[in-house]
Amino acid sequence: MFPKFFLFLAIIALLACAPLPPIGPTSDIPTTLPEKTEEEWQVPKTVEQDTVERHVINVGVGIERGLAVIECPEKKWEFKAGANLGRTEIETEGNCKYGEKTYRGNWVVISNDNNLVIINSLPIEEYLRGVVPHEIGRLKQDGFEALKAQAVAARTYAYSHLNSRRSLGFDVFADVRDQVYDGINGEDSLANEAILATNGLVIKYNGNLIEAYYHSTCGGRTESSEIWGQESKPYLTPVSDSANGKAFCELSRYMKWEEKYSRQELVSLFQRNAIDARIDKTFPFSKVEQILITERFPGGRVKRLVVFTDKGSFEAFGDRTRRLFARDGKLLPGSAFSISQDKDSFTITGSGFGHGIGMCQMGARARSTAGQKFDEILRAYYTGVDILKIRD
Numbered sequence: 068m069f070p071k072f073f074l075f076l077a078i079i080a081l082l083a084c085a086p087l088p089p090i091g092p093t094s095d096i097p098t099t100l101p102e103k104t105e106e107e108w109q110v111p112k113t114v115e116q117d118t119v120e121r122h123v124i125n126v127g128v129g130i131e132r133g134l135a136v137i138e139c140p141e142k143k144w145e146f147k148a149g150a151n152l153g154r155t156e157i158e159t160e161g162n163c164k165y166g167e168k169t170y171r172g173n174w175v176v177i178s179n180d181n182n183l184v185i186i187n188s189l190p191i192e193e194y195l196r197g198v199v200p201h202e203i204g205r206l207k208q209d210g211f212e213a214l215k216a217q218a219v220a221a222r223t224y225a226y227s228h229l230n231s232r233r234s235l236g237f238d239v240f241a242d243v244r245d246q247v248y249d250g251i252n253g254e255d256s257l258a259n260e261a262i263l264a265t266n267g268l269v270i271k272y273n274g275n276l277i278e279a280y281y282h283s284t285c286g287g288r289t290e291s292s293e294i295w296g297q298e299s300k301p302y303l304t305p306v307s308d309s310a311n312g313k314a315f316c317e318l319s320r321y322m323k324w325e326e327k328y329s330r331q332e333l334v335s336l337f338q339r340n341a342i343d344a345r346i347d348k349t350f351p352f353s354k355v356e357q358i359l360i361t362e363r364f365p366g367g368r369v370k371r372l373v374v375f376t377d378k379g380s381f382e383a384f385g386d387r388t389r390r391l392f393a394r395d396g397k398l399l400p401g402s403a404f405s406i407s408q409d410k411d412s413f414t415i416t417g418s419g420f421g422h423g424i425g426m427c428q429m430g431a432r433a434r435s436t437a438g439q440k441f442d443e444i445l446r447a448y449y450t451g452v453d454i455l456k457i458r459d
């Protein structure tokens with residue numbers, strides 16, 4: 068009993084300290100577009116029999132160390148960390164306010180010594196209303212099929228991650244660690260229509276829910292899930308996101324990007340980012356002499372990069388190379404890049420924003436505008452899949 072309880076507290080403490088990845092503020096991509104990292108996507112999948120008939124999702128919307136107030140139409144509930152240990156379930160007829168936001172659905176509050184875990188419990192179809200506009204943006208009518216594609220991808224994610232955060236008492240986080248969920252405040256009428264129009268539809272491969280990864284801008288070609296060191300999945304193979312020589316996502320401001328670094332700046336950045344970028348060995352050095360890309364993934368993204376310094380060389384791998392060059396809290400937009408150098412500096416020229424696996428959201432928007440239907444869009448990015456009702 069006790070060791071388990073302390074483990075729970077340690078996890079809570081760790082989560083409270085975990086820094087969130089940067090969000091990419093752009094004009095063509097919603098500012099709330101989450102930049103998911105490898106860890107955030109790789110939630111241990113623990114879907115079990117008890118979720119087979121479940122249509123309700125438990126969303127961890129807050130972990131508090133002081134007071135928590137949930138204001139429902141019938142009653143204002145107040146909780147104090149450390150008091151009334153245990154679990155409180157709140158059923159309500161209306162919408163309740165917690166923090167600055169208003170939410171649909173019911174509540175569970177778990178009080179554990181110094182922490183309160185605040186859980187919003189609601190039907191998956193209602194949860195999606197607070198998710199879809201955050202994951203792909205508020206779109207106009209010509210983006211309706213893209214909204215539908217996003218709704219199906221987000222629904223697939225939700226069903227395939229029921230129970231995935233069970234040790235914390237809920238299914239998914241309400242932020243970039245899973246899908247961004249903003250309650251009623253985040254809803255949008257056209258996105259609601261898209262969710263309704265695709266009610267219950269999910270993406271399956273050979274009868275199983277897929278890992279429905281998606282990202283902002285592929286830059287013309289998506290990537291294999293090998294980029295995260297995973298076994299390649301048959302439905303996540305690299306595909307061209309182009310027609311007639313033009314990438315569907317070409318209107319993204321991240322279609323082409325460039326970052327320039329002085330040699331001296333890279334010395335300090337590499338030393339600071341070494342652990343986060345998981346380089347193969349660390350040692351002190353005072354000069355970066357050369358950087359070579361020695362291997363690429365099937366979709367063209369960097370697989371292995373070697374840095375030669377005055378004291379020896381080290382390597383960085385895959386999507387982690389984006390962290391090696393992080394500065395001012397921002398990673399490189401993507402890992403489809405090349406490097407050139409002159410006497411004083413290195414220039415990285417790249418294409419795309421995000422990990423590049425699965426659906427390209429900017430591409431989905433352009434395909435929608437061009438008249439493609441949502442299932443056609445999904446099948447363009449997830450190879451050989453079926454779009455089916457969750458219970459089919």
Ligand SMILES: [Zn+2]
Nearest residue numbers: 285316427430
């Ligand atoms: Zn694309």
